[in-house]
Amino acid sequence: MSTAHVRKVAGTEPSSSVTAQNPAASADCPADSAAVPVAPAPSSAVSAHPTHPERMPVRGTPAHHLAVQDRLATWVCDLSLLHELTERLVRVPELEDALHEVLRAGATLVGAQRGMIALESADGLVPDTTVGLGLARPDLGTLETVPHEDHGARARHGDTPGGPADPSHPEPGAPAETVHRDLLHEPGLTPRHREVAAQLGLGASYALPLRAERAGRLGTAVWFYDEPTEPADRQRRLVGLYARFAAEHLARCLELGRARCTTAALTAELLPARLPRVPGVRMAVRHKAGPRGGGDWYDALPLPEGALGLAVGGVTGAGPGAVAAMGRLRASLRAYAVMEGEDPVAVLSDLELLLRLTEPARSATALFGYATAAPGGGHRLTLAGAGHCPPLVVGDLRCEYVETSLSAPLNMLSCWEAPSVELCARPGESLLLYTDGLLHRTGESADRAFARLHSAAQGAPWLVRDDPELLADHILHTVLPDDLDRADGREDLVLLVARFD
Structure with a gap:
């Protein structure tokens, strides 16, 4: 007498992950999850979470195929967006133009309306420069009065539930991002921070350090929201990947600018x-x-x-x-x-x-x-x-x-x-x-x-x-x-x- 055949349920064993179910996707996408943007699961894929086996679509059913297709489509869209933004950045050789391009691309990725980049380094090789997006020069001067070290900030580290550490921070334990959900009511912020936020109409902020592999820390990029909010995990992952590439490009622009200044100074002396x-x-x-x-x-x-x-x-x-x-x-x-x-x-x-x-x-x-x-x-x-x-x-x-x-x-x-x-x-x-x-x-x-x-x-x-x-x-x-x-x-x-x- 044969026993009844028990159908395998997606998510009940390690081989049922999306990567294992689609070898072609594994070949195209890096194995390291930090190198592949992970998107929020759609409604059809939420039911396939391992913690809810009773609600998972059965392997081979149309619902299961739709969940896999949705996830792969999201990955393709994210990678296409990153490719488009990085292609636009590499076509900008001048430092100031590259800074504005980074601000615009980051605002697109995190859904912000305004932003600023402050270039500064301990070795003094990076010129102190501040550029803004949607902020006038007086607004940038006002923002520069906010203390750089805000001990009330909520910093996300490598063990963030949203994913692995931000790749723009190679040092272990270094904060990958700084998030202020509500600049007017979040506890721990300095009074000056709240005062500037109220003056400029800022509801929330999201900051990422810009760090190149050889040049080290270049500065910080901050994007501002008009209302209290914070970017989703998918947005954080995408902007982190973009920031890593952008920091290397900015370092190259800085190196090229220094070489031009040296050549111009030599020519002037001759x-x-x-x-x-x-x-x-x-x-x-x-x-x-x-x-x-x-x-x-x-x-x-x-x-x-x-x-x-x-x-x-x-x-x-x-x-x-x-x-x-x-x-x-x-x-x-x-x-x-x-x-x-x-x-x-x-x-x-x-x-x-x-x-x-x-x-x-x-x-x-x-x-x-x-x-x-x-x-x-x-x-x-x-x-x-x-x-x-x-x-x-x-x-x-x-x-x-x-x-x-x-x-x-x-x-x-x-x-x-x-x-x-x-x-x-x-x-x-x-x-x-x-x-x-x-x-x-x-x-x-x-x-x-x-x-x-x-x-x-x-x-x-x-x-x-x-x-x-x-x-x-x-x-x-x-x-x-x-x-x-x-x-x-x-x-x-x-x-x-x-x-x-």
Whole structure:
């Protein structure tokens, strides 16, 4: 006599978990539950909880399949949302923009309306920065008056019933999050905390520390609710995973920002700190370095017998290597200009020979001018160029380019040679020396860019042409409209204006 067959009930044995029931899901999702967002079980899945076997759907029944499908669908939705938010974050390279993106994404994940991130670190490598979402600058200043250490805060640790410890905290026992369900009535909060919450209309808050693996603690992200509440366990898990990724991205942004600042400081030290005072000549310069640091440079140096040397140029490449090569090239040109500055062709010939011997894999463009006072007024200029943009003479009676770009750049041919050009700058005329970054930033073809520069110089009012500082600003603003003159471009930009009285 055979015994009656007893149907197995889902949840009565370890093999009946969702992971075991769906091997395909196990292969796609990490085995560690901390790496997979766990969503609240839907109504059909609640009945399958092991503590209620009498209400569980039988394995193989439609209700059981629906519970598994609901759980898997929730996982897929959560992972898709995290993928979308992290993809948006990696497309933001600048630190301040990345901070705002983290705030917006975190607000989406925890269902908050406002938030703030305060960057601060013990080692001092992180700049103290505070940005807000839905908060004005005065509101951020008010929030900064709240004590950082609130002993009445309810901190969740790794043994939180909602799930494993937050992955953004590698240290065991460190609080993974700080939750204030009711900022106005929760016991233990400082009076200042309550006062600020009432002033800004904050009902609840949820805070997560931002900690990178190598950089350590970067700061804290806080999201605020208008009413007393707290995020659900699923929301906590998702924002914790996102915060771990966001902290690493912010650390990379900080490292990139420090590298850019270092390169910019090095470039500034290699260029003249100020322009010299030369009788009969007034000068102004505008220099903007690219994000990676480039090799564009300028120089103005007094020479023997009251002469003046003017130079602009650029080396190929970008980054610290190009900046260092630019410094060596500029220092060498200064030495050659002091020795034989009255012959610009000889100066550039010596520079080309040095570049060929010391840096055979690098080329450069350069323009050097030698200016002396003319007996009848004005100044006599002798110019020589090596593949560089032609200078522009601007005055009341003329606005024309000086053809000095008939030769190749330095270190491009077996032997560099080019003729010099002589001209007389009348009193009131200005000489514009610039690098090709000014033309490239327009985004137009070379012919159009040259025409735009010529039109900008020719259309400058008399009062603007009389002041080299005003003329330099006018040229940049006209040639690069729509705030392109202040925006960070991909290339260096140099504009040197010399007005002869």
